[in-house]
Amino acid sequence: MxxxxxxxxxxxxxxxxxxxxxxxxxxxxxxxxxxxxxxxxxxxxxxxxxxxxxxxxxxxxxxxxxxxxxxxxxxxxxxxxxxxxxxxAQNGISLLAPILFEYGTDEQKERYLRPMADGTEIWAQAWSEPEAGSDLAALRSTAVRDDTCGGWILNGQKTWSSRAAFAHRGFGLFRSDPSAERHRGLTYFLFPLDADGVTVRPIHKLDGHPGFAEILFEDVFVPDSDVLGAPGDGWRVAMSTAGNERGLSLRSPGRFCAAADQLLDLWRERGDGSPALGERVADAWIAAQAYRLYTFGTVTRLAEGGSVGADGSVNKIFWSELDVRLHETALDLLGPEAELRDAGAAAGGAWMDGYLFSLSGPIYAGTNEIQRNIVAERLLGLPRGNR
Amino acid sequence: MRFALSNEQRGFAQALDDLLGDAQVPAVSRSWADGDAATGLELWKRLADLGVTALCVPESHGGLAAEPADMVVAFEALGRHLAPGPYIESAVLAPALLTAAGGGPSLDEVASGSAIVTAAAPPMTPFALDADVADHVLLVDGTTLRAAQAGEPRTSVDRSRRLFEARPGEPLGSVDPVQVGRAFDAATLACSAQLLGAGEHVLATSVEYARSRWQFGRAIGEYQAVKHALADVRVALDFARPLVYGAAVALGDDGADASRDVSAAKAAASAAAYRASRTALQTHGAIGYTEEYDLGLWITKIRALTTAWGTVGFHRARVLDAVTAASA
Structure with a gap:
């Protein structure tokens, strides 16, 4: 060791x-x-x-x-x-690219990966729907086969699509077999956000910026060449571990370690010696260190042929709550100035911006309640039952 | 970079689990608490045969001079199975202190398990654990290491922790404060590992209970209120463990950050194990609150170890001092 x-x-x-x-x-x-x-x-x-x-x-x-x-x-x-x-470019790089490498055709890789890597094309994910949030498999947007044109006709509505307000292309799941239940009969599609029949309606987030959007589909044609993986196999493709290991379940510890170091700087500048706040600063630093070491353990396991699996849920609960706690501590250190977001604010309001961003962590990519169910059922072995 | 147990370490952990799993340790612990040390001493010998008491002793005294991660493996198993006795004091603290002082009880006997040593190291560890059973009692008196005798008994919430005042005796030698600090760090790390193991045990017991206990026509483990509490214990333990092993690596490297890392480990392991014990009691309900049911042995053990070898507050403050000094 x-x-x-x-x-x-x-x-x-x-x-x-x-x-x-x-x-x-x-x-x-x-x-x-x-x-x-x-x-x-x-x-x-x-x-x-x-x-x-x-x-x-x-x-x-x-x-x-x-x-x-x-x-x-x-x-x-x-x-x-x-x-x-x-x-x-994060969503494309961490969520879509691993799937493209694993399931994409040579032509798809050729067409999409380089423009994704150099920022020419920014991708937005289209998972959630108005009636399918945490319960993603309840999604209703449809894909209907069009044999004459060699493709599919998409209809429906996606929402909470990060970056979609300005992005060029999207990726997401559509129900291609209306007779199949829930996780079955879904297909993974790639589509341009300026295609005929696509309407993007920006949604302003808590921070006031249009960080996500609704995407409406009205008879949008997508050729067969933009189906990722096999038709009907979308759920398995989207949930494959490849999509997770470098994305959400192996979120880089760098972000939290850097924030913990900045919190220390803030404590040295602004700390009034209050032991209560000092304990919280120490706790945030310890948690960031724990996350870093945990990641080294995961890196070792993966390098030796292991997988992440349901441990990704343990990971997601931990970093998302650490992120909120760390920023809350910074705001309490800033005192009455914490609420300021203008140019004159400490660090230009970066702590408040970071805090607002951190609040989304326990919600996106499967709420922490869903993650706790996964931990309890798949790692601890508690019965699924009626919950 | 390889941050995982080696095959040898995994084998060692398995051997300890096998031995302790068959040894009916809760019954041993109850006898120990009642002042009948026979089965506990028998267990001590068997663990010594596996090398537990030799891990931190130099090879020149018949020890294994093992890396601290091996010691963590051993103490996690001791915590999981609730082995009673002054293992931290005899197998971790004493070897460091006696090596530094260059005198006192024979390290060869400590390594072989034929001598059991306990110690008081005020202010953090004011009482000598199991001083009535130990062959030797030590007292860390500033920079002087002294022989001591068992004084007044004190009663711990954990009945298997038989505490005694230490009556100072002859000086055995002087110890450098840095070496005392390192000895304290090693002992604190062992305690952190014990907490981790104890936390794992009460989580596993609670999961079993939640699967088999039915109320309102279904297993209580189906309720999300129960599921989520137990999931949070899994998260807390999973993120305490890398800090404990990370501190072991730092201690092994004798790095400048070792004390900081040990404190981070103790703070996190205490908090995680304590959360595990509270959740375990809540999951079990009234049966867990009885003296008869074994869960209480772990709950009281965790309560005692949470504040032994430095409270969470003490260790967080030590981390804060170290990291603010480093970034200044």
Missing amino acids: NLDLDDRARAFRDEARAWLHEHVPRTPLPNMDTAEGFEAHREWEATLAADRWSVVSWPADYLGRDASLLEWVLFEEEYYRAGAPARV
């Missing part, structure tokens, strides 16, 4: 650190959920991609570096420590 980095990993980390030090914008970019900020963040994706830092774990053929899981974790640590911009 050891936590030592070998020469290759250390060299990789040092190279990333040096590159980020030189290239990370000195002043923060405008919020990526504004038209101006969206473009600025796309440009940043292009800057990353130009030197092959946008998708380090992808194969070199697709603008990556073939980085190991450990190297990816190290890169992310450096990325957050450097205060680099949020990733506007």
Whole structure:
């Protein structure tokens, strides 16, 4: 058991650190959920991609570096420590790309991966529907076969689609077999958000920006070449572990470690020595450290052929609650100034922005209540029952 | 970087689980609490034969000089199965103190398990555990290590923890405060591992109970209120464990951050095990609140260990001091 980095990993980390030090914008970019900020963040994706830092774990053929899981974790640590911009391409890179690598045709990989990696095309996910939130399998949007045109006709409504207000393309599940129940008879589709029959209605989030949107589908034609995986196999494709390991269940510890370090800085600047707040600062730092070490354990397990499985739910509960707690502590440290979000606010209001963002963590990608059911039933072995 | 147990460590854990699983340890613990140490001493010998008492002793004294992660493996098993006796004091604290002092009871006998040592190390550990059973009692008196004798008995909430005042005797040698600190760190880490093991046991027991106890026509484990509480215990233990093993790596490297990491481990393991014990009691209901039912042995053990070797508050403060100094 050891936590030592070998020469290759250390060299990789040092190279990333040096590159980020030189290239990370000195002043923060405008919020990526504004038209101006969206473009600025796309440009940043292009800057990353130009030197092959946008998708380090992808194969070199697709603008990556073939980085190991450990190297990816190290890169992310450096990325957050450097205060680099949020990733506007994140949903495509972490949720769709792993599925494309596993189930995509050569033609799909050729067409979509490079433009995703360099920010030319930003992807939005289209999972939730008005009547299908945590109960995703209750989704009603339909796909009807059109043999004459060699494709499918999509109808229905998706909602809470992050980035969809400005994104170029979307991915999501549609019910392709109306006679099949719930998880069966679903198909995974890729579609352009400017296709005929698609209407995007931006939704403003708690922070005031249109960070997600509704997507309405009215007889939208999608060719067979934009079906991902086999028709009817969409649920299995979407839920495959590949989609999770580098995305949500293996969320980079870098983000929380960097935030914990910033919290320490805040405590040193603003802390009044209150033991109650001091304990919370310490607890946040300990939890971030726990998350980091836990991730190293996961990286070891995956490198030795293991899988994440339902442990991803343990992980998601922990980081999402840590994120909220960490930001709450910062706000309490800031006292009456905490509510300020203007340019004159401490860190330009970044703590409040981070706090508002953290509030979505226990909700998205399966609420923490759903995650607790998964932990209880699949890891602990409690009966599913009627709950 | 490889942050996982080795095959040897997994084998060691399995061997300990096998031995302890067959040893009817709750009954041993009850006898120990009643002052009948015979079966507990028998168990001590068998664990010594597996190497538990030799782990932290230098090879020059017949020890294994094992890495701290091996010690964590052992103490997690001791905590899971509730083995009574001054294992932390004899197998972890004493080897460090006696090596530093260069005198006192024979380390060879400690390693072989033929001598049992206990110690008081005020202010954090004011009483000597099981001093009536131990062959030697030590007292850490500032920078002086002294022989001591069992004084007045004190009563712990955990009846198997037989506490005694330590009456100071002859000095055995002087110890460097840094070495005392390292000894304290190692003992605290062992305690953290015990808490982790005890927490795992009460979680497993609670899951079993929730599957088999029916109310309102179904297993109580079907109710989300019960499920979610137990899931939160799983989360707390899963994120305490890497801190405990991370601290073991830091101690093994003798790194500058070792004390900080041990404190992080103890704070998290105490909080996780305590949450596990509260949830276990709530899941079991009244039966868990009885003296007769074994769950109470773990609940009182966890309560005692939560504040032994430094409270959560003490350890969080130590982490805060270390990290604010480092980032200054």
